[in-house]
Amino acid sequence: MLRKALLIGLAGAMLVGLVAVAQEPVTIQFWHSMSSGHQPHLVALVDQFMAEYPYITVELTYQGGYGDTEDKVNASVVAGTPPTIVQLYENVITPLVEVLYPIGPHMTAAERSDILTGLVANNTFDGVLVSVPWNKSIMVLYYRSDLIDTPPTTWEEFAQMAADLTVDLDGDGVIDQYGTGLRPYNPEMYLNYVVQNGGSILNDDWTEVTIGEEEGLEAMQYAESLVPYSFISSGYLSDALGAGQVAMFVDTSAGYYYNNKAAVENGYTMDVARVPFGPVNRRSAIQGTNLVVFDMGQTQAQKDAAVLLARFLIRPENTVYWSTRGGYLPVVKSAYSDPAWLDYLADHPEAVVMSEAMVDGFAQILHPNYGQMRSVLGSAFESVLLAAATAEEAVADLVIELEALLEY
Amino acid sequence: MRRPSLRLPYNWRSRSFWIESAEAYLYLLPALAILGVFTFYPFFSAFRLSLFRWSVVHPPGTYVGLANYSRIFADKWFWNAVGNTFYYVGVSVPVTLFLALLVANLLNKPLRFRAFARTSFFLAYITPLVAVAMVWSWMYNWHFGLFNYILGLFGGSLVNWLMDPKLSMLTVIILSVWRFVGYQAIILLAGLQNIDKMYYDAAKVDGATGMRTWWHVTLPLLTPQIFFVFIISMIGSFKVFTEVYVLFTGTPGPLRSAETLVFYILRKGRFDGTQLGIAAAASVFLFAVIFGFTIVQLLVTQRKVHYQ
Numbered sequence: 001m002l003r004k005a006l007l008i009g010l011a012g013a014m015l016v017g018l019v020a021v022a023q024e025p026v027t028i029q030f031w032h033s034m035s036s037g038h039q040p041h042l043v044a045l046v047d048q049f050m051a052e053y054p055y056i057t058v059e060l061t062y063q064g065g066y067g068d069t070e071d072k073v074n075a076s077v078v079a080g081t082p083p084t085i086v087q088l089y090e091n092v093i094t095p096l097v098e099v100l101y102p103i104g105p106h107m108t109a110a111e112r113s114d115i116l117t118g119l120v121a122n123n124t125f126d127g128v129l130v131s132v133p134w135n136k137s138i139m140v141l142y143y144r145s146d147l148i149d150t151p152p153t154t155w156e157e158f159a160q161m162a163a164d165l166t167v168d169l170d171g172d173g174v175i176d177q178y179g180t181g182l183r184p185y186n187p188e189m190y191l192n193y194v195v196q197n198g199g200s201i202l203n204d205d206w207t208e209v210t211i212g213e214e215e216g217l218e219a220m221q222y223a224e225s226l227v228p229y230s231f232i233s234s235g236y237l238s239d240a241l242g243a244g245q246v247a248m249f250v251d252t253s254a255g256y257y258y259n260n261k262a263a264v265e266n267g268y269t270m271d272v273a274r275v276p277f278g279p280v281n282r283r284s285a286i287q288g289t290n291l292v293v294f295d296m297g298q299t300q301a302q303k304d305a306a307v308l309l310a311r312f313l314i315r316p317e318n319t320v321y322w323s324t325r326g327g328y329l330p331v332v333k334s335a336y337s338d339p340a341w342l343d344y345l346a347d348h349p350e351a352v353v354m355s356e357a358m359v360d361g362f363a364q365i366l367h368p369n370y371g372q373m374r375s376v377l378g379s380a381f382e383s384v385l386l387a388a389a390t391a392e393e394a395v396a397d398l399v400i401e402l403e404a405l406l407e408y
Numbered sequence: 409m410r411r412p413s414l415r416l417p418y419n420w421r422s423r424s425f426w427i428e429s430a431e432a433y434l435y436l437l438p439a440l441a442i443l444g445v446f447t448f449y450p451f452f453s454a455f456r457l458s459l460f461r462w463s464v465v466h467p468p469g470t471y472v473g474l475a476n477y478s479r480i481f482a483d484k485w486f487w488n489a490v491g492n493t494f495y496y497v498g499v500s501v502p503v504t505l506f507l508a509l510l511v512a513n514l515l516n517k518p519l520r521f522r523a524f525a526r527t528s529f530f531l532a533y534i535t536p537l538v539a540v541a542m543v544w545s546w547m548y549n550w551h552f553g554l555f556n557y558i559l560g561l562f563g564g565s566l567v568n569w570l571m572d573p574k575l576s577m578l579t580v581i582i583l584s585v586w587r588f589v590g591y592q593a594i595i596l597l598a599g600l601q602n603i604d605k606m607y608y609d610a611a612k613v614d615g616a617t618g619m620r621t622w623w624h625v626t627l628p629l630l631t632p633q634i635f636f637v638f639i640i641s642m643i644g645s646f647k648v649f650t651e652v653y654v655l656f657t658g659t660p661g662p663l664r665s666a667e668t669l670v671f672y673i674l675r676k677g678r679f680d681g682t683q684l685g686i687a688a689a690a691s692v693f694l695f696a697v698i699f700g701f702t703i704v705q706l707l708v709t710q711r712k713v714h715y716q
Contacts, residue, residue, distance in 0.1 A: 095682055234656070368682050
């Protein structure tokens, strides 16, 4: 009996020894775009990860904004020395798929099925979950609750309210307060209308441009109808909100902190609601990036460590931590019933609205030229907002430009 | 002008000629190496890239011949960028040069605070462009800007400098004229001070005064400096970018009205990393334009430049 126990003990010790051998120190590089506001929370999470996996060292490097990080990632891939793990938008991931180490196959089935349904498709390439969603936000309606009792719930109500709230307060012939605000360089404002009207940019297999169909045109016409009641700004609308120049607008939930601060500091109150229903639905655009792991000269230990980090970051408790501090929304279903998240919701009614919106939000398409497509979508939207083209002209031009990008 | 001879020098058979030549090339080597790595290689690389459909994973991608060039020539935004760039060059280069001539002549006069004035004009040039452009973006601000404040004082209506597509290129031009006048004036001033007094004395003896002296003596003898400043500022102006990027917070201005060629190249080259070949084609086009203009300038102006 004693001998048997000794043998089991010895075998156990050998197993521990083997595990210890397998866990040789490994260092991975994590490139991110989280500036001063979000960075401390990311550092805290990564510190926690390194405490849990003491053999892994994560070199966290801020690479500038999303565009800067994308440029650096592309350059590093050409040089053959990309980082181990990085946060990227979907369209940047598409051309890189063959040099990425798919994260999905190295997750448990439970983990995979826990990812929010709306976020699975835009991380799946050829049926494989290559990347995982990470810092996600959704477009919602911000409104001055000192001016608006009940926020609009349909396109018609929104347009009517925008018209009613556009006023010349001091009677000098100049409009001081606009009902709503639109940003020319934010084509997601237009895409919301397209999707809410049942339309899309391209067909499912990316062989045809579909935004020129009735749904896309009506969406642009709706945006055009709002122009007289809109404060048009190339930058974020928080300044205009604080200056009392805009009563309500649709924008990303990631801007909640700045919008609320601008309103409160100027003696207004602000609230958040779901975007109004269009003719078909009330879906709105999901924004934010995903995590990818590179397979381009990285050792197996590095890839494994990076996958562990990605899985760690989207654990329910960690996605909740990230969301409650960083202003994003949890990316896994179980997080929405996590006690910490429920506690947070009790104090933050805006997060309840954002969570609901997230469930049926729509994500960016995965076309490799989407970055350029987004740019021409923005130009078309802008030409309507600045009255340089009618909705019909803008959409007709847009179709030609998108078709050129589709074939090349 | 004497044309350079391609014949070997008379002493080419001597050993000392070859040793001297080797020595000269040795001294040139560091500069050539730096130019080679950072100028010539990227240039030829960009040209090569312009013939490929870029792939980030398998660079340089698929050979497509001149397809990238036909892409840009068919793109209305490319021609918009070409138009904006020519507008900028066409207005800012002569205006800056004219003002710089004026300032250089003023600074050449025995003014009381001449040293202070020279420093002040030059300060605009040595201040980092990003900082300058940020300050100007505030001065152009519709609500709080200095320009609209001044317009308001005189009862003028407010101008939306940065959101009006008709004005956006003008805002860039005003900023760049302000920035480069001092720099060009200092170079022209050096030229002015280099003109031998005997020419003026001779003109005086012939009875020339004021504008006549300036037109017939100063201007011709200043042509080497004017020519230099003209070429340098023209090349620089074709490459205008930072002013636009900062004034319009990273955007190409309303309705892409301030999108210059370099801005177009940047926007094509980034975002997806899939259109780098097209961006390279546009940069080769820009090179060809600048090269062509410089050659024309050289041919035209060499007849007009007078050396003392």
